[in-house]
Amino acid sequence: MARRKRRAFGQVKTSGRQFEASYPTPVGYGDKFGPLSERQYRRFDTEAAADAWLYQERKLIELDEWSPVSMRKAEARRRREQAVTFGEYAEHWVETRRKPDGSPRASGTIKRNRTMLRRHINPYFGDTPMTEISAKQVRSWIDTTADTMRNELTARHNSFVLLKAIFNTAATEPIDDAGDTLIAKSPAAGYSIPRPEKTHKTVPVTDAQIWRLHDVIRDDYGRPDLAVVPLIGLFEGMRIGEVLALRRCDVLTDTDEISVTASVKDENELDLSKPRHMVRGATKTKDSVRTLPIAPELREALYTYMAEHVPQDPDAPLFRAPRAGGFLAENSFTEVYVKARERVDGMHRCRFHDLRHNLLTRVSGVAGVAVAKRIAGHSDVSVTGGYLDAVGDDVLRRALDGSDGSSSASATAADNTIAGYATTLAQLSPEARAKTLDLLPADVAAKIMAAMIQQI
Incomplete structure (x- = not known):
């Protein structure tokens, strides 16, 4: 020994x-x-x-x-942390940050954060040590971007939200056992950049328009698969990623239901050195996992398409990438959709997500916001309130146009529709209610507010 x-x-x-x-x-x-x-x-x-x-x-x-050795080690660690630049700290923050429940953030969110850092934040703060960034420097960034990003107001707002979140973490999360933080206070505290007003106005879509779009995509572009996608968007109100992630087994023909359990993702989205590979990923939120009844208007077209074009394998994608196989990428659909909508009167500005707005507006007017929330897969009813803006001829105007007393049936329909919207908006927070009313035509909003007063 x-x-x-x-x-x-x-x-x-x-x-x-x-x-x-x-x-x-x-x-x-x-x-x-x-x-x-x-x-x-x-x-x-x-x-x-x-x-x-x-x-x-x-x-x-x-x-x-x-x-004490522990004190010297903590001091050395603080010195190392204090030498970290914003660019170094922010990169680590973006790559390792998790959701409040501890789950990983979506790859799309990480990719957008990377872009905001590279284009809008790091050029100004990147080389500055975290401990030397002052409130004055943040104020200067706000003032400078008010001019340099005047055509990118949404990107400016989102970039500041990211900047503020990074500083907040540095000011609140301990870096040692003694509870010390990297910076004593966030230099962005007290500042804000208002969210810009929505520039895109939701386009109301009629059933006739969506079927015309279906025929254009199927017949003129020779894509019977892509022709079904907008139908699901309008009649089921699903997000485009959820639609493209559907498999044959997700369409429950025995009960006429669709099971929404995933959203299509690029597995290599964060690694540009690898080829794109679309897979079924998590839905936007846990509440987005849901089962929807298949609308009667959709059933025949959907079932016919499946019978003629989708393999019998239960795991077969409903919408298959023509060359690579597997699940179809969103931009492959959008490329055809954007061209086809130009050939349908009144749809040239209609985004696919507008179809979701259309369904939730219809459902809210008939069954109330709680039902619309469940169909949408939202976790908060106030989010659903922001979707009640697709007011078109086939939703509300039709009833209003007949409410002049010329037809008692039309007048009754108008009253019932207005009352339904009044009841729906009454369930929202004052802020969400005001936002939704502001999105509606003035005459429609006035009638709804009058109905709300009568219901008090």
Whole structure:
């Protein structure tokens, strides 16, 4: 057995593949540093390094310059952290940040954050140490981007939200056991950039228009698969990623239902060196997992398409990439959709997401916002309130146009429709209610507000 080396000061023990050096805490430092442990420890890769450390510690004691090892390690860590630039800290933040429930953030969110850092934030803050960024510098960024990003107001708002979140983490999350934070206070605290008003107005879509679009895509572009996608968008109100992630087994023909459990994602979205590979990923939120009844207007077209074009394999994608196979990418659909909508009167500005607005507006007027919320897969009813803006001839105007007394049936329909919307909006928060009313035509909003007053 090898004999333990005798040392005049301290001792060194093996600990796995490392060497643990320790010595008794010197007497007389309790008053200066508070309660201390009985021994001071550090680990090293070699015995020689451990001996060298013990020698240095003994010298510090002899020179009366000693301080607890833990305190020195914390100070060294703080110095390293303080030398970190915003660019370094922000990159780590974006790549490692998680949702409040601890789950990973979506790859699309990470990609957008990377873009905002590269284009709008790092050019201004990137090389500055985190501890040297001042409120004045943040104010300067806000003032500068008010001019340089005047045509990118949404990107400016979102970039500031990201900037503020990064600073908030640095100011609130401890970097050591003592609870110290990287910066004492966020330099962005107290500042805000209002969210710009929505520039795109939801386009109301009639059943006739969506069927015309279906025929254009199927017959003129020769894509019977893509022709069904807008039908699902309008009659089921699903997000485009949810539609493209559907498999044959997700269409429950026995019960006339669609099971929404995934959204199509690019598995290599964050690694541009790899080819695009579309897979079924998580839905936008946990509440987005839902089962929807298939609208009667959709059934025949959907079932006919499946019978003629979708393999019998239960896992077969409903909408298959023509060349690569597997699930279809969103831009492959959008490329055809954008061209086809130009050939349908009144749809040239209609985004696919507008179809979701149309369905939720219809449902809310008939069954109320709670039902619309469930169909949408929203976690908060106030979010659903922002979708009640697709007011068109076939939704509300038709009833209003007949409410002049010329037809008692039309007048009754108008009253019932207005009352339905009044009841729906009454369930929203004041802020969401005001926002929704502002999106509606003035005459329609006035009638709804009058009905709300009568219901009080």
